[in-house]
Amino acid sequence: MKYYTQFENKSLADQLIQKALEYKSNPFMDKTLGAGKRIGLIFLNPSLRTRVSTQIAASNLGMEAIVLNMDKEGWALEMEDGAIMNQGKVEHIRDAAGVLGSYFDVLALRAFPSLTNKSEDSEDFILNQFIKHSGLPVISLESAIRHPLQSLADMITIDEHKNKERPKVVLTWAPHIKAIPHAVANSFAEWSIGCGHDVTITHPEGYELDERFTHGATIEHNQDKALADADFVYVKNWSAFNEYGKILCTDESWMLSEQKLSKAPNAQVMHCLPVRRNVELSDEILDGSRSLVQHQAQNRIYAAQAALSNILK
Ligand SMILES: NCCC[C@H](NC(=O)CCC(=O)O)C(=O)O
Numbered sequence: 001m002k003y004y005t006q007f008e009n010k011s012l013a014d015q016l017i018q019k020a021l022e023y024k025s026n027p028f029m030d031k032t033l034g035a036g037k038r039i040g041l042i043f044l045n046p047s048l049r050t051r052v053s054t055q056i057a058a059s060n061l062g063m064e065a066i067v068l069n070m071d072k073e074g075w076a077l078e079m080e081d082g083a084i085m086n087q088g089k090v091e092h093i094r095d096a097a098g099v100l101g102s103y104f105d106v107l108a109l110r111a112f113p114s115l116t117n118k119s120e121d122s123e124d125f126i127l128n129q130f131i132k133h134s135g136l137p138v139i140s141l142e143s144a145i146r147h148p149l150q151s152l153a154d155m156i157t158i159d160e161h162k163n164k165e166r167p168k169v170v171l172t173w174a175p176h177i178k179a180i181p182h183a184v185a186n187s188f189a190e191w192s193i194g195c196g197h198d199v200t201i202t203h204p205e206g207y208e209l210d211e212r213f214t215h216g217a218t219i220e221h222n223q224d225k226a227l228a229d230a231d232f233v234y235v236k237n238w239s240a241f242n243e244y245g246k247i248l249c250t251d252e253s254w255m256l257s258e259q260k261l262s263k264a265p266n267a268q269v270m271h272c273l274p275v276r277r278n279v280e281l282s283d284e285i286l287d288g289s290r291s292l293v294q295h296q297a298q299n300r301i302y303a304a305q306a307a308l309s310n311i312l313k
C-alpha cells in the first residue's frame with residue numbers, strides 16, 4: 001500500500017482491523033519497523049485526536065514523527081498551477097511539497113474542504129496536489145471528502161462491540177451551529193457499507209450526501225423509523241452537499257437523546273469527536289453506558305499504527 005486515503009476493499013479493511021487489534025494487545029510488537037524513518041504530519045486545520053494518536057502510532061513503530069501546523073506556523077500556500085503570486089500566498093505547493101518530499105519517508109496530511117468550491121473539494125484537490133508533488137507515500141489525516149483513519153477506528157470499535165454478524169448501523173444527521181464538512185459522514189458510510197454492515201442513513205430533506213459514498217445504504221428521512229432496532233447509531237452533522245456548504249435545517253429535535261432511542265434498546269452510540277454537547281448529542285447519552293466515543297478515540301492509535309505499518313512493509 002502506498003496511499004492510505006480511502007476504503008479500498010473488504011479484504012484489506014479486514015486485514016487492517018485484524019492488525020490494529022494485534023497492536024492494541026501488543027503495541028510494541030513491531031517497535032523497530034520504522035527505525036531510521038521519518039513521517040511528516042502536516043496540518044492545515046486543527047486537531048486533537050488525529051495529531052496525538054498518529055504520533056503515538058509512529059512512536060510505537062520506532063519511527064520519528066514531526067508535526068507541522070502549516071495553517072499557523074507555515075507559509076500561506078498557493079495551490080493553483082500557473083498562479084501569479086502577487087497576493088497573500090507566499091509559497092507554491094509545488095515547491096513546499098517537493099521540499100517535504102526530500103525530508104520525509106511518509107507524509108500525512110489534514111486538509112479540510114473549503115465548502116465553497118464544490119468541484120475542487122469533490123476531487124480532493126489539495127490532498128492530490130500533495131500526493132503529486134511530494135512523490136511520497138501519503139496518509140490522509142482527513143481530507144475534503146474522507147477521514148479514513150477515523151473510519152478504520154470506527155470499524156474496529158464496531159467489531160469489538162457487535163453482538164451479531166451483520167449489525168444494523170444507522171448514520172444520523174444531527175444539528176450544529178456551523179457549516180461542517182462531509183468527510184466523516186462520507187467515509188463512515190463508505191467503510192460501513194464496504195465492511196458489509198446493514199446501513200441506514202437518516203437526515204432532513206436536502207442533506208443527501210454525495211452518492212459515491214452512500215450506494216448500498218437505505219436512506220430514510222424519518223429519524224425515528226431509521227433508529228428502530230439499531231445496533232449502532234453514528235451521530236454526525238454535515239452541511240448540505242447539493243446546495244453546497246449551506247445550513248438548511250436547524251431543527252433541534254434531530255439531536256440524539258435517550259428518549260429517541262426508546263425503540264433501539266441495545267443501540268450503542270458513536271461520534272468521532274469533537275462533539276457539541278446538547279446540540280448534536282445529549283449529556284445523558286455521552287456520559288451513559290451506550291456511548292462508545294472514548295473507545296473510538298482510543299482505537300485511533302491502533303488504526304494509525306495498522307495503516308502506517310502496512311505502508312512501511
Ligand atoms: N476531525 C473530526 C471532525 C472535524 C470537523 N469538526 C469540526 O470542524 C467541528 C467544528 C466546531 O464544532 O466548531 C468535522 O466535523 O468534519
Ligand SMILES: NC(=O)OP(=O)(O)O
Binds near residue numbers: 048050273274
Ligand atoms: N476525530 C478527529 O479526527 O478528531 P481531531 O479533529 O481532534 O483530530
